[in-house]
Amino acid sequence: MSAVTSLDTPVPRKKTVSERKRRARQVLLQDNLARALIVFLGFVLWQVGVNQKFIDPFLMGEPRGIALEAWRMIETGQLLTDVVATVQATITGFLGGSILGSLCGLALWYARRLARILDPFFIALNSLPKIALAPMIIIWFGSGIFSKIALAFIATFVVSLLTAYQGSHQIDANLVNMMRSLGATKRQIFAKLVIPATMPWIISAFRLNIGFALIAEVGGEFIASEVGLGHLIFVNGNLFNLNAVWVGVLALMIVAACLYLFVTRIEKRLFAWAKH
Amino acid sequence: MQAAVAIPVAPAASVVGKTAISLKRLKKTFEDDEGNVVEVIRDITLDIHDGEFISIVGPSGCGKTTMFNIIANLLEPTSGEIVLRKARPRGKKGSPIGYMLQRDLLFPWRTILDNVTLGLELAGVPKAERYDKGRAYLSRYGLGDFANAYPHSLSGGMRQRAALIRTLITDPDIILLDEPFSALDYQTRLVLEDEIVSILREFGKTVVLITHDIGEAIAMSDRIAVMTQRPTMVKTVYDVGLSREYGSCLKARTDARYQALFDAIWADLDIQLGGK
Ligand SMILES: Nc1ncnc2c1ncn2[C@@H]1O[C@H](COP(=O)(O)OP(=O)(O)OP(=O)(O)O)[C@@H](O)[C@H]1O
Ligand SMILES: [Mg+2]
Numbered sequence: 001m002s003a004v005t006s007l008d009t010p011v012p013r014k015k016t017v018s019e020r021k022r023r024a025r026q027v028l029l030q031d032n033l034a035r036a037l038i039v040f041l042g043f044v045l046w047q048v049g050v051n052q053k054f055i056d057p058f059l060m061g062e063p064r065g066i067a068l069e070a071w072r073m074i075e076t077g078q079l080l081t082d083v084v085a086t087v088q089a090t091i092t093g094f095l096g097g098s099i100l101g102s103l104c105g106l107a108l109w110y111a112r113r114l115a116r117i118l119d120p121f122f123i124a125l126n127s128l129p130k131i132a133l134a135p136m137i138i139i140w141f142g143s144g145i146f147s148k149i150a151l152a153f154i155a156t157f158v159v160s161l162l163t164a165y166q167g168s169h170q171i172d173a174n175l176v177n178m179m180r181s182l183g184a185t186k187r188q189i190f191a192k193l194v195i196p197a198t199m200p201w202i203i204s205a206f207r208l209n210i211g212f213a214l215i216a217e218v219g220g221e222f223i224a225s226e227v228g229l230g231h232l233i234f235v236n237g238n239l240f241n242l243n244a245v246w247v248g249v250l251a252l253m254i255v256a257a258c259l260y261l262f263v264t265r266i267e268k269r270l271f272a273w274a275k276h
Numbered sequence: 277m278q279a280a281v282a283i284p285v286a287p288a289a290s291v292v293g294k295t296a297i298s299l300k301r302l303k304k305t306f307e308d309d310e311g312n313v314v315e316v317i318r319d320i321t322l323d324i325h326d327g328e329f330i331s332i333v334g335p336s337g338c339g340k341t342t343m344f345n346i347i348a349n350l351l352e353p354t355s356g357e358i359v360l361r362k363a364r365p366r367g368k369k370g371s372p373i374g375y376m377l378q379r380d381l382l383f384p385w386r387t388i389l390d391n392v393t394l395g396l397e398l399a400g401v402p403k404a405e406r407y408d409k410g411r412a413y414l415s416r417y418g419l420g421d422f423a424n425a426y427p428h429s430l431s432g433g434m435r436q437r438a439a440l441i442r443t444l445i446t447d448p449d450i451i452l453l454d455e456p457f458s459a460l461d462y463q464t465r466l467v468l469e470d471e472i473v474s475i476l477r478e479f480g481k482t483v484v485l486i487t488h489d490i491g492e493a494i495a496m497s498d499r500i501a502v503m504t505q506r507p508t509m510v511k512t513v514y515d516v517g518l519s520r521e522y523g524s525c526l527k528a529r530t531d532a533r534y535q536a537l538f539d540a541i542w543a544d545l546d547i548q549l550g551g552k
Binding site: 172175177178179180181183184185188192193196199271 | 345348350373374375377379381383385394395397398399442446
């Protein structure tokens with residue numbers, strides 16, 4: 001027999017939350033320092049390799065040249081313009097595609113028959129590399145920002161739609177039964193069960209979509225554009241200016257990481273109930 | 277497969293006159309993945325009387341939960357009919373049947389208070405009113421301190437109690453309990469048995485309880501229906517009424533008839549466990 005428990009045994013509280021938080025922050029700081037050190041060492045080794053003539057800066061670029069190039073682009077304001085152009089198109093397409101896609105996917109929970117009929121189309125669209133649509137999109141929307149938004153939109157819309165649709169169809173039938181036994185209408189089941197239960201799926205699609213949106217957007221810029229980080233990388237690549245290419249690549253990495261952090265932050269806030 | 281037992285189903289003398297639910301020749305078959313027809317319920321004919329506490333005891337997998345799903349109108353029977361007493365007082369909202377499913381099925385994204393008041397929320401009860409009611413129920417069942425906690429921080433037994441409150445709070449006339457105490461430790465179980473029986477009896481509820489615990493069935497019930505192995509039928513119905521006589525489940529366990537009933541039911545089940 002288990003230990004004696006009374007009806008109101010309270011669960012012991014976790015001790016001093018603030019102390020644990022402080023400790024966690026300290027560990028994070030140390031980890032980040034280690035990470036910075038790794039990057040720094042990498043650049044130093046690279047530079048040393050170039051100086052010792054192990055590495056050909058014409059083919060690989062070199063840290064000093066990259067820094068100079070970056071500084072030049074910051075001074076002229078070109079880097080900022082490119083970053084803004086890319087971020088704007090990516091975020092607009094990403095938000096539009098992810099939100100609309102999620103809504104459509106959820107709505108398909110209502111229309112089971114329609115969902116079943118459309119299913120193969122979604123699968124086909126999902127497996128299609130969206131960049132294959134770029135030439136057409138550029139013909140329709142021009143080489144400006146609209147074609148990039150459209151590309152990011154399509155890339156993320158399909159992913160969000162499929163994920164929300166699959167998530168909403170994997171809800172435990174017993175949960176639906178429980179709601180029905182309490183007299184819930186279909187609409188109530190949708191609002192109070194389907195949407196919250198699918199939320200984790202939707203957010204995970206958001207996280208994936210940051211990458212997809214960037215791929216589509218930059219791919220679009222490679223094909224036809226006047227500004228943007230993809231434009232910067234593509235043009236300088238053709239000119240064999242590897243240092244400038246690196247500036248574009250590093251800027252893209254930073255943009256992607258910032259977007260990712262942003263979504264993770266939202267996720268944490270939304271799912272406080274799942275954490276301790 | 278054919279069960280060779282042929283003890284006639286004796287319609288036991290009712291504790292209270294009228295019939296709350298009448299099950300007539302219920303039959304349920306499922307189709308498995310290969311399209312084979314699986315007979316789960318062969319023939320259940322049973323009158324559940326108004327205001328009685330009846331337990332269903334039967335081997336695991338014999339179809340007890342399926343029977344509940346049919347009574348709760350979540351499943352259609354293959355044949356047979358269910359007659360529900362109509363006399364639901366006017367102006368009373370919600371379903372006349374409260375069903376506590378075998379698993380607790382609490383929503384992880386809702387606090388315990390929001391979980392237990394779900395039925396009231398679906399019926400459109402204003403927030404302040406349903407929270408008051410919810411808090412009252414929670415403290416009566418020893419969960420007062422956990423109103424704002426999330427399900428993941430509760431023990432299995434606490435979660436089961438919360439699920440029980442969610443069923444009772446809408447004040448249904450007929451209550452179906454599918455192994456409501458299975459996750460509770462022995463002491464809590466005894467206390468809760470007593471409490472449930474006295475509360476439900478006080479309010480004149482009709483209760484159908486599925487349990488694997490023969491002792492629990494005897495201690496709580498007015499009648500016990502023993503089911504056969506799948507495809508299931510009602511094998512024997514016992515008149516008990518010990519808890520009603522003593523006004524306590526604990527005292528009921530001390531009566532001499534308790535052991536006799538236990539042996540009889542055990543023998544009923546044993547035949548089926550032994551040979552097919
Ligand atoms: N939707 C379904 N499709 C096919 N078979 C099913 C379905 N639901 C239940 N069954 C089968 O019906 C049988 C009875 O299931 P049920 O859950 O009613 O048993 P039970 O008596 O409640 O068992 P336990 O005591 O273990 O809870 C099982 O063998 C199960 O596999
Ligand atoms: Mg069951």
